[in-house]
Amino acid sequence: MSPVEIHQKLRDVFRDVFDDPLLEITDSTTAADVEDWDSLTHINLIVAAEKTYAVSFTTKEVKALSNVGDFIRLIASRAK
């Protein structure tokens, strides 16, 4: 899967989790940029992404995520 494909799919995951059909994300998007992105929705995001890409992240990886770019790189390193 190319980074562009991952990005598009991830955007849909975000739109779904935040229930906002117009939400856009970039590599530098962080929790501070999205309203409602708190520790609760963060876990929902991780779980939804794991399901969407059929991957599993380690605890350490999840803790180290700081922006969308990190997230995409992590998914790329895991997805077949």
Added chain:
Amino acid sequence: MLKNDRTELSYAELVRKARQQAPGRRQKFKVALLADVSTQHLAPLLRVLFASNGVDVEIYEAGYDTVELEAFDPASGLYAFEPHLVCIFQSLWKLKSLYYVFVGDRTKFSEVQAAKTEAVWKAIQSRTQAQVMQSTFVLPYERPFGNYGSRVEDTLMGAVTELNRTLSLKARALSSVFMSDIDYLAAWVGRRHFLDEKLWALSKSLCALEFLPDVAQNVVDIALATYGRGVKCVVLDLDNTIWGGVVGDDGFDGIGLGDLDDGDAFRFFQSYLLELSRRGVVLAVCSKNDEAIARRVFKEHPGMVLREEHIAVFVANWLDKATNIRHIREELNIGYDTMVFLDDNPFERNLVRQLIPEIIVPELPEDPALYVRTISELNLFETASHSSLDGQRNVLYEDQEKRDIDKSRFASLDDYLASLETTAVFSRFEPRNLSRIAQLIQRSNQFNLTTRRYSEAECVELMNDAHHFYPFSITVHDRFGKFGLINVVVLRKTPEALEIDTFLMSCRVLQRGIEQYAMNKIFDYARLCGYKRVNGRYIPTAKNMMVAGFFEKFGFDRADADEGDAGTTWHLTVADYEPREVPIRELKLPQGADHGESTQ
């Protein structure tokens, strides 16, 4: 009840519905959640599921891990809420850590825990008409004795089984206490796959054929154990196996233990290994390391569960691991087929498998949080005897009176707080704590007065600039274990006054007197420096409403002007501050602890 099928419980679907849910107008059914697990994900699901059954529900979520505090404090939010139903969720996660640090006779553990929970029920019953719903504990997967554990009295599995049973019996005697059998739900996930009604009808099969190999392997495991073919020794790698990171590179202060990185996962893994050691499995170390550096972690690191005394043979050098394992085998004089080698590194695992084919070398998963699960799945530690069993029999006949732990012991909140034996370590910022401090500064939202997000580099500056700043942190333990570093305060020294630049706390330790203890420290320091006044600031955010009244509680006066986004300023004359009584014992740092190797 579900009306049609399990799709009614789709998590994603329920979360979506929770967002769209309009508040109802009927009279509300009031449900309070008291839990030692987080309830934020659960509450919205409850709202939707109640609504779909035609019930408008109002939910009170008590702070994380405040079950006893809410129940024993007549002025708590729980009682102000006037609930119809109080749901108490207590988890295996928490129970495990209590069990592993339980001092004294472990056969009494379930009795002690059940008495504590019963005291909570009775406190609630004495102050409300509410129904109480108590969860059961999910049985653990780790079995240091394998199937033989059912014959041993002091195992975690036995303690949890006993606790569930005792709670159910106690609940029977009380008409308003209902058990919510969470362990049944967990077991159901297994049973729905394991049991096969069709195969039973067709061929009287015990279970789905897919799982019959497990049944057969279990027979083999038990049979071999009775013939003395059990595992006698576990050989452990160190770096990234029993702690996170590489001690030679990351330094004594930089390895993942305690609050750092995966520290929690490694603590559980080490606790499991210690259980194996208690049950008679010999632990050995085989690590590519400088021996003195590796041993120092065992000797001095506060996050270690395993200590040198638990390790029968300690080999740390730069020879290949097969050679070192041969040496360990000679020392112990046992067969390779009774040894298990645990190493996170696939290269080392394969090397040892190739050179010593008889030794057992399990694959380990990448995430250390899954080590115990993975090893448990292999049932490596089946046994057929336990030497200290005879000694334990006596315990059964011990005076029953002694078992009757004073059940009404926690009648008042003060008694309860005192019983926790909370200890605190106060310390100015120091290198080994900076990562955790920076992490807490980044993550704390609720108990955070100014929400200033200092990075780790900025924390280094705060630490070094003694002329302008006095930054400190507080690390807390109680008799059940470690909370770790949970409070951070940055004081700014200005010519006019001592300013509280930052004051934040982890929400895990609310209502324990920690903030009072910290405030005492602030005024001690102000007095020491000769300040007349301490200034504070509260900057409101969407998430820190819980501390809006913080300064007022300590007797600060609010300055007239509201500065909008900059918040409100507060001041208090040093002479007017009355030090608070706190149920906390202060621990002095051990000598030399300030001078640990820095990772900076």
